[in-house]
Amino acid sequence: MFTIKSDHGLSEAGYDKIIKWARNILPEGNRLKENLYAAKSMMKPLGLGYQKINMCPNFCMLYYFENVELIECMTCGYSPNKPRTGRGKTLVAYKKLRYYPITPRLQRLFMSIGIVEHMTWHQSHDAVDGVMVHPFDGEACKHFNSVHPHFSVESRNVSLGLCINGFNPFRSFAAPYSCWLVIITVYNLPPGMCMRPEFMFLSTIIPGPNSPSWNIDVYL
Numbered sequence: 318m319f320t321i322k323s324d325h326g327l328s329e330a331g332y333d334k335i336i337k338w339a340r341n342i343l344p345e346g347n348r349l350k351e352n353l354y355a356a357k358s359m360m361k362p363l364g365l366g367y368q369k370i371n372m373c374p375n376f377c378m379l380y381y382f383e384n385v386e387l388i389e390c391m392t393c394g395y396s397p398n399k400p401r402t403g404r405g406k407t408l409v410a411y412k413k414l415r416y417y418p419i420t421p422r423l424q425r426l427f428m429s430i431g432i433v434e435h436m437t438w439h440q441s442h443d444a445v446d447g448v449m450v451h452p453f454d455g456e457a458c459k460h461f462n463s464v465h466p467h468f469s470v471e472s473r474n475v476s477l478g479l480c481i482n483g484f485n486p487f488r489s490f491a492a493p494y495s496c497w498l499v500i501i502t503v504y505n506l507p508p509g510m511c512m513r514p515e516f517m518f519l520s521t522i523i524p525g526p527n528s529p530s531w532n533i534d535v536y537l
Contacts, residue, residue, distance in 0.1 A: 318349075319356050329353050367417045371397045372524075374411040376532035414536060415522040419501055422518050423475055426503065437472040438507045452478065452504050478502040479520075479537075483528055497523040499537065 318339075322332045333352045340349055350356045371380040377392035378384065389396050398408040427433050439453040449455055453476070462469035480500040487494055499521035503511055510516055523529055523536050 319353075319360070322353075364421045365417075367415050370414040370416055371410040372412045372414045372536075373397060376527075376529040376535060378535060379414060412524050414524070417519055417521070419477075419518060419520055423503070427473075432506075435507060435510060436475075436503075436505045439476065439505050440469075440472040442507070451508055458504075476504040478504050481533065481537075493526065495525040495528045497525075497529060497533065499523070 318332070318336065321327065327335075336349065336352060340347065340351065343349060350359055371385075372378070373380075373390040373393065373395060374397070375390065375393050375395055377390045377395075380387055380397055384391070387397075397410050397412075399411060401408070426436060439451060442451070444450075444454050452458055458476075468474050478501070480502065481497060482500070483495045483497045485494050486496050498519060501518045501520045503516050503518075505511075506516060521536060523533065529536065
């Protein structure tokens with residue numbers, strides 16, 4: 318049900334109504350979670366959540382690790398939080414970076430019987446000279462392997478591709494807004510798998526409304 322909600326953009330209210338209907342026609346004592354909140358709580362232990370990280374409104378820095386307690390940007394001196402409007406109000410950041418840790422997702426590739434056998438394909442497939450059917454057949458990857466033999470000798474080491482794309486989530490040119498996504502692709506997998514949506518992992522969401530431009534390195 319949660320997958321259907323995600324695939325079709327179903328609202329929370331719509332999800333809860335469908336769940337209520339489904340619970341009424343299922344036998345008593347069924348274990349279908351009663352609403353979206355309960356479903357999320359059940360999936361939280363899977364460890365596939367995300368972190369919210371405060372960022373400088375001017376794209377200068379992240380308030381992360383040793384900088385998490387700073388009250389102003391080290392570059393421009395701008396505060397990361399909006400002014401308080403009353404006593405006891407919780408601080409609200411101007412901008413928050415959404416980071417989806419990649420390590421748990423990679424670990425799950427090796428935990429799946431149907432996928433783990435493909436995680437060494439990039440080194441085990443029969444390459445034809447002059448024919449490139451996979452990024453590992455290219456000169457760039459061959460050069461990397463020659464420079465870092467300690468990495469390439471273990472075929473289970475994970476090689477990743479990184480793609481960055483900005484778009485307007487509101488689909489309106491009247492109010493320009495640029496939101497940037499960082500997508501991670503697993504190049505260990507064969508061509509028919511590595512470009513499928515289920516193996517392209519959303520790693521980071523950099524909020525707008527403006528493009529980070531060259532400062533995007535701060536978030537990468």
